[in-house]
Amino acid sequence: MGHFFDLIRWKNILIIIFTQVFAYLFLDQSQCFDWQITNSFIYVALSTVLLAAAGYMINDYSDIRIDVINKPEKLIVDKYIPRRIVLALHLTFNFAGVVLGALVSYKFGLLNLCIAFVLWQYSVRFKYQFFTGNLLVSLLMALTLMVVAFASNTMLLLWLVFYTVFAFLTGLIREIIKDIEDMEGDAVFNAKTLPNTLGIPRTKIVIYYLMLLTLSTLILSCVYLFIKGYIVLPAYLIIATAIPLAIFFQRTIGADSKKDFSLLSRIIKLIMIAGVLSMGLRCWG
Numbered sequence: 001m002g003h004f005f006d007l008i009r010w011k012n013i014l015i016i017i018f019t020q021v022f023a024y025l026f027l028d029q030s031q032c033f034d035w036q037i038t039n040s041f042i043y044v045a046l047s048t049v050l051l052a053a054a055g056y057m058i059n060d061y062s063d064i065r066i067d068v069i070n071k072p073e074k075l076i077v078d079k080y081i082p083r084r085i086v087l088a089l090h091l092t093f094n095f096a097g098v099v100l101g102a103l104v105s106y107k108f109g110l111l112n113l114c115i116a117f118v119l120w121q122y123s124v125r126f127k128y129q130f131f132t133g134n135l136l137v138s139l140l141m142a143l144t145l146m147v148v149a150f151a152s153n154t155m156l157l158l159w160l161v162f163y164t165v166f167a168f169l170t171g172l173i174r175e176i177i178k179d180i181e182d183m184e185g186d187a188v189f190n191a192k193t194l195p196n197t198l199g200i201p202r203t204k205i206v207i208y209y210l211m212l213l214t215l216s217t218l219i220l221s222c223v224y225l226f227i228k229g230y231i232v233l234p235a236y237l238i239i240a241t242a243i244p245l246a247i248f249f250q251r252t253i254g255a256d257s258k259k260d261f262s263l264l265s266r267i268i269k270l271i272m273i274a275g276v277l278s279m280g281l282r283c284w285g
Contacts, residue, residue, distance in 0.1 A: 003080040007060060008053035015273065016052055016144050019167075020045045022279040023148045027159045032283035041151035043100045047112055048144050050097035055119035055140075057090040062123040108150045115140065128191030134175040142168035159282065162221055166241075166275050169214040173207055174268045180261045204252060211249045218242045233281040240274040 024045075025035050060077045077086050094116040102109030118136065127133040142164045149155045179193040180200060195203040218241060222234035248267050255261055 003076050006074070007057060007076045007081060007086070009056045012056070013049055013052060015276075016048060017045060018273075019145060019276045020048065020148050022276050023145055023160065023163065024151060026279040026282050027148070027156050027163070028152050029154050029156050038151065040104050041148070043104045044108070044147055044151045047097040047100035047104075047108075048147060050093045050100065051112060051115055051119065052144070054090045054093035054097065054116065055123070057086050057093070058120055059123045059127075061086050061090065062127075104150050108147070111147070115143070128193060130192045130197055131194055134172055134179070134194065137175055138168050138172040141171040159279075162217075163275065163279065165217060166214070167272065169210060169217065170268055170272045170275070173210050173214070174265055174272070176203060176207055176210075177261050177265045177268065179203075181258055181265065200256070204255070207252055208249065211245060211252070215242060215245050215249075218245070232284050233278060236278050236281055237275075240278065241271055244271050244274070 020041075024037075024041050026032070061083060064075070064077055064083075077083060098109055098112045098116060101112035118140065122133060122136050122140075126136055145164045145167055146160060149157065149160060176194055180195045180203060183193075183195050183200075194206065198206070218237060222237050222242070225234040225237075244267070248264065248271065251260075251267070252264060255264055
């Protein structure tokens with residue numbers, strides 16, 4: 001059972017649940033201090049988790065040969081769980097995710113069907129194309145926030161957009177860093193990832209620009225919040241996300257080994273979690 005949870009990246013699944021719950025409880029204008037979990041939200045969250053888990057399954061199913069080189073210690077498909085079982089679980093989870101989405105609305109059901117298709121195409125086609133895979137997975141990551149709007153008619157869309165943009169930019173940075181970590185195995189199979197195509201120095205320049213864009217977005221948002229009378233939330237965003245991003249930027253300059261980039265990947269993940277936690281401060285100002 002432990003290998004199954006590793007296969008579906010249970011830690012990432014928990015972050016998805018945690019993010020959607022926070023968005024639903026704190027970015028809905030009717031929810032502050034009067035929290036009510038509806039069936040619609042349960043269906044949205046559960047369908048998102050099922051599709052994400054199915055995506056992780058097909059990703060590992062497609063990456064067996066590369067993972068033997070990049071992360072042999074984390075290999076699960078064929079080593080612990082047979083391929084046919086993984087594929088059957090992938091199809092079952094996708095089907096359940098689409099059905100649950102349809103219970104919310106036919107539009108959400110169709111969206112989930114499209115997401116399942118895109119996740120499959122990402123794993124078998126787009127993942128190792130130049131920059132395409134990074135953009136797709138980052139967009140899908142950001143989409144896990146936007147779909148919360150399907151569970152409520154009173155979501156604060158401006159707030160939701162801000163956190164979606166933040167999730168997209170930080171997610172894109174992390175995906176590029178993960179590609180640098182996996183360069184060795186990707187090169188063997190001629191994967192045209194950003195670092196294998198441009199090299200590490202030029203890829204780091206791309207990361208620098210994304211970092212500056214993320215920091216600029218954060219700072220402008222904090223200024224806007226201060227103008228609107230918020231104090232606690234923008235102060236937290238500066239301390240817990242903007243300053244760590246600046247430190248992350250400085251560490252990226254000197255990074256040159258797989259160990260360095262693994263550390264950077266963990267740091268940006270913590271920054272993403274800190275961003276999610278900031279949602280809880282909206283109701284306090």
